[in-house]
Amino acid sequence: MTADAADLTAVAGFDRPLPVVNEENAHFWRGGADGVLRFARCNACGALLHPAPVACRYCRSADLGVADVSGRGVVVGATVNHQQWDARFPTPFVIATVAIEEDPRVRVITNLIGVDVDDAHVGMRVRVRFQPVEDVWFPLFEPDGGDVDELPSDETPPDGHHRWVRPMLRTDKFEDRVAITGIGMSQIGRRLMVAPLALTVAAVKDAVADAGLTLDDIDGLSTYPGSGGEGGFGEGGVSALAETLGLRPTWYNGGSETFGPAGSVIAAMLAVSAGLARHVVCFRTVWQATFAAQQRARDPRGANPNSMMAGLGGAGRRVLGYTAPYGVGSAANHLAMCASHHFRRYGTTRETLGWVALNQRANAAVNPRAIYRDPLTMDDYLSARLVSTPFGLYDCDVPADASVAVIVSAVEAAHDLAKPPVLVEAVGTQLTERITWEQSTMTHEPHVFGPAAHLWSRTSLRPSDVQVAELYDGFTFNCVSWLEALGFCGIGEAKDFLDGGRAIARDGGVVALNTHGGQLSAGRTHGMGLMHEAVVQLRGEGGARQVTNAQVAVVSSGGLTPAGVILLRRGR
Incomplete structure (x- = not known):
């Protein structure tokens, strides 16, 4: 078995929920059949669009088509998931958000391959690899040599949202x-x-x-x-x-x-x-x-009832959307990827998050109705089990x-x-x-x-x-x-x-x-x-x-x- 084949074998063990494939998304889920990553494209302004809409969000044109892209991009969010949301996804594994090279406003949720979980990070250059399962070719991404010097920006930068604010009509x-x-x-x-x-x-x-x-x-x-x-x-x-x-x-x-x-x-x-x-x-x-306790009592081996994937894709059912096939089981995974971006861009650390957790626990100590009131130290916080990096239990x-x-x-x-x-x-x-x-x-x-x-x-x-x-x-x-x-x-x-x-x-x-x-x-x-x-x-x-x-x-x-x-x- 080649090294490349081994990379795919590691993630092929995931019994991924298969997506619903229809005429709106077939270009994405089946593009890998000929090795090409494809997105919806506005023929009027050239913007790439994902998920495929009925009109362009930038110029509002309804003249849409499909564009081939290079399959290269940049990791703008990465988390190592340690929580067993679903037995179909053995932990730990990497979930990433990749901004596409041709139009970084377009991001895809994916899994990284060919990289150790501890080495996955924001800023990596990556390229697509496809994993075929039945009639679907899942876009996965592998390292493509080094990091970018500057991360792609959001549609509107953090200090630019004031320009969209509509003033009051009356005093x-x-x-x-x-x-x-x-x-x-x-x-x-x-x-x-x-x-x-x-x-x-x-x-x-x-x-x-x-x-x-x-x-x-x-x-x-x-x-x-x-x-x-x-x-x-x-x-x-x-x-x-x-x-x-x-x-x-x-x-x-x-x-x-x-x-x-x-x-x-x-x-x-x-x-x-x-x-x-x-x-x-x-x-x-x-x-x-x-509710979670009741569900576990009924089916101890079932999916985590608090998971976003609970009940998805079972018994041959297909799922809507673009996240469940990659093991996204919680808002924790999404927000952890945003936190990873903040860490890379601004130098934030786990200790930064820890001061929030310690503050909340100190306040709970004098609230008789709080559930957790025992003292919490920074060592306690940092040594707690990981959920979805950089998030731990606390x-x-x-x-x-x-x-x-x-x-x-x-x-x-x-x-x-x-x-x-x-x-x-x-x-x-x-x-x-x-x-x-x-x-x-x-x-x-x-x-x-x-x-x-x-x-x-x-x-x-x-x-x-x-x-x-x-x-x-x-x-x-x-x-x-x-x-x-x-x-x-x-x-x-x-x-x-x-x-x-x-x-x-x-x-x-x-x-x-x-x-x-x-x-x-x-x-x-x-x-x-x-x-x-x-x-x-x-x-x-x-x-x-x-x-x-x-x-x-x-x-x-x-x-x-x-x-x-x-x-x-x-x-x-």
């Missing part, structure tokens, strides 16, 4: 007409084995009581992702809650194509400010920990069962309620980056720059006015991305900013980060727990974890795309 803002008046949370735990709707009811009742309202006062319901939240990802949506509690909302909302999990809160603000409702309960319920949030509820009220009705209202200063929602993860921003978590730029265009406040930052932390790198995008430090300056952890400490740093322990230590509540904690801090109810004189808090929502951000302030 009065819908944010001024709403307030946060109540918050609630169910019990939270790793595997509560409690019906998710029961958790939702507990959180909603808690929030209603906190506001001094009754359930009969609630005339709006809003949630994410709604009734489509399967696999431990939701409770059944608005209809399930309304049926259970006998509610009759005049306005309701549920869906996943919104501004991250807390997009339900922004939607509620719009409805209340327009007069469609007076008091809207927004809720988010997760029970992935219990870079990843803690799957939990919980429900969180937030009440958005008309500001006219807010001042007569049980607690001082928390006012809304601004929201950031604009989409300036591509939604498809591997085609979007590589320097940071995708979709932080648009919402951040939009937020600051709707207020005279600036990062220096913010005392508390509750930033989405499904992974440590999420926080790095949001800190830079929101301007708490410069682009690429997180390494120095986070060194030692002082700048994000609860007791007098630049900004207090994730004061309850975040999702990394307090538990994954899918962003709504961050909103809950921001309100706690602005009310001054944080107890041992309270930030002194907290007047303004920023809350980000969304771990990849889509995402949003909200700026809150203490009511006067």
Whole structure:
């Protein structure tokens, strides 16, 4: 057997899910039959396009064709996956994002071959090799001699998203007409084995009581992702809650194509400010920990139920998309590749991420509801088992069962309620980056720059006015991305900013980060727990974890795309 054949044999052992092949993508999946990598091409402007669209995103022409390319490119993201998401992919193995030489705006997810897993890195020049399986030729990539001097740039550089921001049409803002008046949370735990709707009811009742309202006062319901939240990802949506509690909302909302999990809160603000409702309960319920335990009990040898590949490609079924055939089993793999790019471009290190994890654990130590409260040292962090490089165990949030509820009220009705209202200063929602993860921003978590730029265009406040930052932390790198995008430090300056952890400490740093322990230590509540904690801090109810004189808090929502951000302030 030749060395080249051996390279392919190593990955041929992967029982890859086969993709659906149709007339839109056959040029990509079957191009290897004659050894040529092919992409859709705009005949009007010459741009390469992937996945194949119905119109060119750059010139909007519908005159599209197919182009042959050299098969050469540059690794712009690389991660060694150590987590067994699916038994069909023995670990460790390399997942990479490759920018195509002829048009680096086009990226493909792939596996690297002909390189030791410890030697795979961002900046490698690579060329395509094809692995045939049935009617598919999988594009894989191997080293092509050395590294590039300069990495390809994203469509819009990190400091260029302000140019896309649309200014306000009027000086009065819908944010001024709403307030946060109540918050609630169910019990939270790793595997509560409690019906998710029961958790939702507990959180909603808690929030209603906190506001001094009754359930009969609630005339709006809003949630994410709604009734489509399967696999431990939701409770059944608005209809399930309304049926259970006998509610009759005049306005309701549920869906996943919104501004991250807390997009339900922004939607509620719009409805209340327009007069469609007076008091809207927004809720988010997760029970992935219990769901995973139930699935393992039913099928101990099955795929990881928290994997994005769970249930894909079994029993001869084919899969849609371009990632599952390469072993992408989690958002961890996608975001790890972005982190690897940030490391290469800006000199970030694992210790940089470690300071985020240590900060969250220190805050969780004084939060009696946090799941993990034991001390965490940098040695503990660095020596923990790897998940998807550069992420280890403590870079990843803690799957939990919980429900969180937030009440958005008309500001006219807010001042007569049980607690001082928390006012809304601004929201950031604009989409300036591509939604498809591997085609979007590589320097940071995708979709932080648009919402951040939009937020600051709707207020005279600036990062220096913010005392508390509750930033989405499904992974440590999420926080790095949001800190830079929101301007708490410069682009690429997180390494120095986070060194030692002082700048994000609860007791007098630049900004207090994730004061309850975040999702990394307090538990994954899918962003709504961050909103809950921001309100706690602005009310001054944080107890041992309270930030002194907290007047303004920023809350980000969304771990990849889509995402949003909200700026809150203490009511006067």
